[in-house]
Amino acid sequence: MQPKLLDQLQKAKMHKEQAEMLCRQASKRRTRNALRPAINKVTQFLGTLGSRKAKTISPTAKGTLRTSADAIRADMQTLQRAVQCPQDAPPGVASIGTRGRDSRRENGSAPIPAIRSQAG
Numbered sequence: 001m002q003p004k005l006l007d008q009l010q011k012a013k014m015h016k017e018q019a020e021m022l023c024r025q026a027s028k029r030r031t032r033n034a035l036r037p038a039i040n041k042v043t044q045f046l047g048t049l050g051s052r053k054a055k056t057i058s059p060t061a062k063g064t065l066r067t068s069a070d071a072i073r074a075d076m077q078t079l080q081r082a083v084q085c086p087q088d089a090p091p092g093v094a095s096i097g098t099r100g101r102d103s104r105r106e107n108g109s110a111p112i113p114a115i116r117s118q119a120g
Contacts (some may be wrong), residue, residue, distance in 0.1 A: 001053050005045060005065075012041035016076070023089040026066040035080040 010087075015038035023031040034115050048054060049062055057065075 001048075001056060003092055008041050008048060012038045012045070015041060020038040020090055026086045028083060028085045031081050031083055031085050035076060035083075039073060039076050039118040042069055042076065045055065045069055046073070076090065 015034060019031050019034035019038065046066060049057075049066055049069070049071050054062060
């Protein structure tokens, strides 16, 4: 059960990192589309926590994981609706091919949240 949960979170993190890269490239539409699979993986993680096989996990740990995953999913959904690229992109690799009209926006929103593996 733990490897499955960890794999789901790692895939969600990979999708989130792809969205960050697209945001650095000032591609708002592609960033929003790239966040969708990450949100879906977190939703899948929550479904796995509610499965029969997850009954082997202690209720306390399961509750903590569920609360954290719900908060991460809500943050990602909010971000998907309000992302402003490249302002919201976390610092990292230099932007490639930024477009002038996107980089002149001055209103920003929250950065893309980090997804941490808590299975264990």
